Amino acid sequence: MARERLYLFDTTLRDGAQTNGVDFTLNDKLAITKMLDDLGIDYVEGGYPGANPTDTQLFAEARELDATFTAFGMTRRPGRSTSNDPGLAALLEAKADAICFVAKSWDYHVRVALETTEEENLASIRDSVRAAKAKGREVLLDCEHFFDGYKANPRYALACAEAAYDEGARWVVLCDTNGGALPHEVEAIVGEVVKVIPGDHVGIHAHNDTEQAVANSLAAVRAGARQIQGTLNGLGERCGNANLVSIIPTLKLKPEFAEKFEIGISDDKLKGLAHASHTLDEMLNRAPNRHAPYVGESAFVTKAGIHASAIMKDPATYEHVPPSTVGNRRKLLVSDQAGRSNVLAELDRIGIRVDKDDPRIALLLDEVKEREAIGYAYEAADASFDLLARRILGQVPNYFSVEQFDVNVEQRNNAVGQRVTVSLAVVKVRVDGETMISAAEGNGPVHALDLALRKDLGKYQGYINGLELTDYRVRILNGGTEAVTRVLIESQDETGERWTTVGVSPNIIDASFQALMDSIVYKLVRSNAPA
Numbered sequence: 001m002a003r004e005r006l007y008l009f010d011t012t013l014r015d016g017a018q019t020n021g022v023d024f025t026l027n028d029k030l031a032i033t034k035m036l037d038d039l040g041i042d043y044v045e046g047g048y049p050g051a052n053p054t055d056t057q058l059f060a061e062a063r064e065l066d067a068t069f070t071a072f073g074m075t076r077r078p079g080r081s082t083s084n085d086p087g088l089a090a091l092l093e094a095k096a097d098a099i100c101f102v103a104k105s106w107d108y109h110v111r112v113a114l115e116t117t118e119e120e121n122l123a124s125i126r127d128s129v130r131a132a133k134a135k136g137r138e139v140l141l142d143c144e145h146f147f148d149g150y151k152a153n154p155r156y157a158l159a160c161a162e163a164a165y166d167e168g169a170r171w172v173v174l175c176d177t178n179g180g181a182l183p184h185e186v187e188a189i190v191g192e193v194v195k196v197i198p199g200d201h202v203g204i205h206a207h208n209d210t211e212q213a214v215a216n217s218l219a220a221v222r223a224g225a226r227q228i229q230g231t232l233n234g235l236g237e238r239c240g241n242a243n244l245v246s247i248i249p250t251l252k253l254k255p256e257f258a259e260k261f262e263i264g265i266s267d268d269k270l271k272g273l274a275h276a277s278h279t280l281d282e283m284l285n286r287a288p289n290r291h292a293p294y295v296g297e298s299a300f301v302t303k304a305g306i307h308a309s310a311i312m313k314d315p316a317t318y319e320h321v322p323p324s325t326v327g328n329r330r331k332l333l334v335s336d337q338a339g340r341s342n343v344l345a346e347l348d349r350i351g352i353r354v355d356k357d358d359p360r361i362a363l364l365l366d367e368v369k370e371r372e373a374i375g376y377a378y379e380a381a382d383a384s385f386d387l388l389a390r391r392i393l394g395q396v397p398n399y400f401s402v403e404q405f406d407v408n409v410e411q412r413n414n415a416v417g418q419r420v421t422v423s424l425a426v427v428k429v430r431v432d433g434e435t436m437i438s439a440a441e442g443n444g445p446v447h448a449l450d451l452a453l454r455k456d457l458g459k460y461q462g463y464i465n466g467l468e469l470t471d472y473r474v475r476i477l478n479g480g481t482e483a484v485t486r487v488l489i490e491s492q493d494e495t496g497e498r499w500t501t502v503g504v505s506p507n508i509i510d511a512s513f514q515a516l517m518d519s520i521v522y523k524l525v526r527s528n529a530p531a
């Protein structure tokens with residue numbers, strides 16, 4: 001049976017940019033546009049040309065995309081002609097494939113907010129759609145407050161949608177602007193709309209104010225809508241927009257949708273979803289939501305021992321979809337509650353072969369428990385766990401040792417008389433019976449230490465040249481009698497592989513040193529460097 005095409009419209013860069021604390025630069029916008037295009041999103045809404053310099057610049061040049069690059073803006077202002085509205089003129093000049101207009105569809109808003117007549121609002125919709133069509137653009141109309149408007153005055157809300165459709169708009173998008181609609185209401189109202197406007201011209205734009213934006217989007221599709229608007233990670237003002245990162249795998253993996261609909265995202269691209277989600281968080285300098293459905297770090301984590309042993313027999317016992325389909329992975333937590341089966345499964349996952357009755361398993365388990373009690377977090381630092389296990393199993397060669405290090409922080413005037421703070425680290429390393437001393441300056445003590453440590457490791461230098469520190473997170477833990485610092489370091493190598501290491505100490509430099517050392521040694525182990 002031929003599946004019907006369902007279109008995805010991303011508004012991360014427009015509605016998502018309304019999020020408190022989010023401020024995209026032009027480069028951010030270009031990078032996110034590329035990421036969305038690579039993923040296979042049908043429409044990428046870049047912003048609102050004319051509203052701010054970044055968006056104006058974004059639309060000043062044509063962007064080569066597979067996706068339909070869309071500019072957002074208002075319909076012509078009431079009482080003006082299309083040729084006498086600078087806002088509309090800027091929108092029509094934007095180098096975009098499509099224009100998404102927003103217009104009121106709630107009679108109350110037309111009277112109170114817009115202070116115009118119902119008829120003038122309809123005329124504005126018709127004129128704007130016509131003007132954009134004349135410019136050769138694909139046209140969409142976002143019907144603002146559609147669901148609230150429909151509940152108050154169905155005749156008028158529908159008239160707004162029909163005005164755009166009759167004038168040739170490709171899509172009429174029904175917006176739950178205040179985010180208060182519930183799935184059964186959305187399904188019923190969209191069901192009425194598609195009696196008048198064909199469903200393959202109807203879209204849904206849901207906000208998440210009752211945590212139903214995803215459910216509302218799916219309800220609209222069930223009722224006949226064929227375009228879903230949303231954002232990556234549900235970014236958006238207040239409680240956010242419909243989260244495409246949850247919607248996409250649901251459409252791809254849940255038979256009710258997968259058997260009926262086709263979307264522009266291939267099975268292969270779906271595997272990049274977790275990465276896309278995390279990349280956006282990284283750009284926004286936010287910690288990814290561990291508990292995000294499908295893509296969160298905890299989405300496929302099993303903690304209790306009894307679940308872990310069942311999941312090893314058959315993953316389907318505790319997983320609703322295979323984690324690899326969305327680029328996530330199964331994780332059995334090695335933590336306080338860990339049983340033997342968790343440790344064995346984790347060793348198996350990272351490729352360490354060991355007999356399940358090996359007495360050293362108990363040793364490893366004790367070591368993990370003891371260390372976690374003082375602040376180590378192995379569930380977040382897989383590479384440090386890997387090393388700990390290999391050390392207990394005698395699989396980590398003594399590549400090199402650090403005999404001494406010294407880190408200095410100094411504030412002084414530089415050559416041009418500016419006040420600067422510089423850090424200098426000196427490291428004394430012993431490799432192959434030879435002592436080497438390296439020094440490096442950095443913008444902070446940890447940076448300097450990292451540079452000095454990796455400056456000269458003799459015969460191992462070739463293995464770590466591509467090593468790069470990509471993230472550094474510090475937490476102060478209040479355990480026992482004194483505060484301790486936990487440092488998590490994320491590293492990356494030339495192949496793009498990433499890993500995280502951990503260090504714990506009352507001293508932040510010492511905690512960082514442990515994590516840096518683990519990262520280097522892990523890389524040597526991974527590269528099969530000779531002892």
Ligand SMILES: [Zn+2]
Nearest residue numbers: 015177205207
């Ligand atoms: Zn919105």
